[in-house]
Amino acid sequence: MSSDVLSLNQNVWDSDPELFELIQKEKKRQLHGLEMIASENFTSLPVLQCLSSCLHNKYSEGLPGQRYYGGNEFIDEIELLCQKRALELYRLDPAEWGVNVQPYSGSPANLAVYTAIVEPHGRIMGLDLPDGGHLTHGFMTATKKISATSIFFESMPYKVDPNTGLINYDNLAQSAKLFKPKLIIAGISCYSRCLDYKRFREIADENGAYLFSDMAHVSGLVAAGIIPSPFEYSDIVSTTTHKTLRGPRAAMIFFRKGVRSVNKAGEKVVYDLENKINQAVFPGLQGGPHNNAIAGIATALRQAMTPEFRNYQEQVVSNAQRLCDGLQKCGYKVVTGGTDVHLVLVDLRSAGITGARAEKILEDISIACNKNTVPGDKSALNPSGIRLGTPALTTRGLKEQDIDKVVEFIHRGLQLSKMVTKVSGPKLVDFKRVLKEDDTFLQKVNQLRKEVDAFSQTFPLPGYPDY
Numbered sequence: 001m002s003s004d005v006l007s008l009n010q011n012v013w014d015s016d017p018e019l020f021e022l023i024q025k026e027k028k029r030q031l032h033g034l035e036m037i038a039s040e041n042f043t044s045l046p047v048l049q050c051l052s053s054c055l056h057n058k059y060s061e062g063l064p065g066q067r068y069y070g071g072n073e074f075i076d077e078i079e080l081l082c083q084k085r086a087l088e089l090y091r092l093d094p095a096e097w098g099v100n101v102q103p104y105s106g107s108p109a110n111l112a113v114y115t116a117i118v119e120p121h122g123r124i125m126g127l128d129l130p131d132g133g134h135l136t137h138g139f140m141t142a143t144k145k146i147s148a149t150s151i152f153f154e155s156m157p158y159k160v161d162p163n164t165g166l167i168n169y170d171n172l173a174q175s176a177k178l179f180k181p182k183l184i185i186a187g188i189s190c191y192s193r194c195l196d197y198k199r200f201r202e203i204a205d206e207n208g209a210y211l212f213s214d215m216a217h218v219s220g221l222v223a224a225g226i227i228p229s230p231f232e233y234s235d236i237v238s239t240t241t242h243k244t245l246r247g248p249r250a251a252m253i254f255f256r257k258g259v260r261s262v263n264k265a266g267e268k269v270v271y272d273l274e275n276k277i278n279q280a281v282f283p284g285l286q287g288g289p290h291n292n293a294i295a296g297i298a299t300a301l302r303q304a305m306t307p308e309f310r311n312y313q314e315q316v317v318s319n320a321q322r323l324c325d326g327l328q329k330c331g332y333k334v335v336t337g338g339t340d341v342h343l344v345l346v347d348l349r350s351a352g353i354t355g356a357r358a359e360k361i362l363e364d365i366s367i368a369c370n371k372n373t374v375p376g377d378k379s380a381l382n383p384s385g386i387r388l389g390t391p392a393l394t395t396r397g398l399k400e401q402d403i404d405k406v407v408e409f410i411h412r413g414l415q416l417s418k419m420v421t422k423v424s425g426p427k428l429v430d431f432k433r434v435l436k437e438d439d440t441f442l443q444k445v446n447q448l449r450k451e452v453d454a455f456s457q458t459f460p461l462p463g464y465p466d467y
């Protein structure tokens with residue numbers, strides 16, 4: 001064999017030890033820490049095997065049976081299998097629903113939906129980012145259009161009630177009447193309650209708008225049938241596949257087929273979403289599909305049909321509720337007063353801690369979470385809360401009693417952050433400096449991190465053992 005072929009067949013640990021060491025460090029970080037970022041999960045070994053398979057090598061622009069390249073007979077079968085499983089998992093009739101499994105990830109999927117359905121500078125309405133929506137739901141600020149979805153489309157946000165933290169559907173209805181959107185988005189990145197899809201549908205109907213549900217965060221819970229499904233009321237549904245669904249980093253778009261409505265003359269008006277959405281994905285926005293990811297989705301969907309997956313999702317919610325109860329018992333305020341899903345939004349204002357400090361100290365003790373705005377926050381740059389999720393911890397096997405321990409770690413970390421603030425004063429740079437330089441605090445942080453590491457290591461990670 002030539003040396004070229006040899007190096008092509010070397011393991012990464014032999015061919016590129018410098019990179020491999022970094023991969024191993026990341027693996028160690030994942031194993032030693034508590035992953036509480038609500039949008040993350042640990043995918044399974046079969047999904048990782050699909051991702052690193054030969055499917056990665058193949059170009060297959062187009063859809064099954066209509067490709068721009070040859071050699072796609074097996075790729076076609078894989079994509080069709082994935083589509084079939086996607087419809088089966090969400091209990092959808094193929095006469096009424098179709099699915100595109102090619103989007104590279106959630107953001108391109110959402111842009112494809114708007115590109116397909118809404119004309120340039122047409123109007124969309126989504127939950128505001130600081131209120132729990134996603135960037136791709138049209139986010140912009142007073143001074144800047146941040147997301148492409150607000151640059152190429154005109155977006156108007158709807159909000160949560162600052163007192164209850166719950167979506168203000170009445171205000172949405174009023175704004176929609178004035179703004180007349182072409183499409184309303186029902187979807188969240190940080191909202192701990194189930195959405196009222198029926199109400200969304202009514203508001204969409206009052207304005208002749210499409211209802212587009214982005215169930216990225218909750219698609220695993222929906223698949224398991226433990227929270228209301230958006231499909232009954234939506235025209236289009238998108239989801240990432242790597243969050244609660246626990247598949248590869250990718251996305252899917254479901255679209256309705258068949259009769260949309262009956263007009264005044266009694267004639268049936270049929271949906272024309274299928275071609276528009278398929279063409280927006282390719283050739284509109286993407287090129288060749290990531291076939292390794294599509295295979296990963298297919299195998300994750302198969303897993304999601306099992307009783308074990310349903311048990312997992314139930315445990316995710318029980319763990320989130322236990323986390324919520326535990327934090328409330330420690331005196332923390334939880335936005336909306338509880339959770340129905342996989343995440344908890346903690347309002348730290350009454351505890352006298354900022355979101356950034358909480359995130360920083362928790363990171364230092366190996367607990368990963370993210371700072372987040374809470375209803376009523378004045379500045380999105382200095383948010384007052386943290387978002388905590390349980391999907392990843394639950395994948396590692398944590399149960400309610402383990403969550404009690406996690407609450408204790410978080411509480412101790414947050415108390416420590418208050419002590420540091422007393423010394424550092426209000427500025428975040430000073431807070432970070434004191435944390436880095438003050439020996440007493442350094443010792444306390446190290447001690448707590450050791451405890452978290454020791455606890456965390458007792459829970460296995462799925463995937464390859466070493467990388």
Ligand SMILES: Cc1ncc(COP(=O)(O)O)c(C=O)c1O
Pocket residue numbers: 039105106107108110134136187188189214215216217240250
């Ligand atoms: C509701 C929602 N939609 C879309 C996305 C975008 O997904 P991605 O990060 O895969 O582009 C996210 C990501 O967090 C999300 O929470």
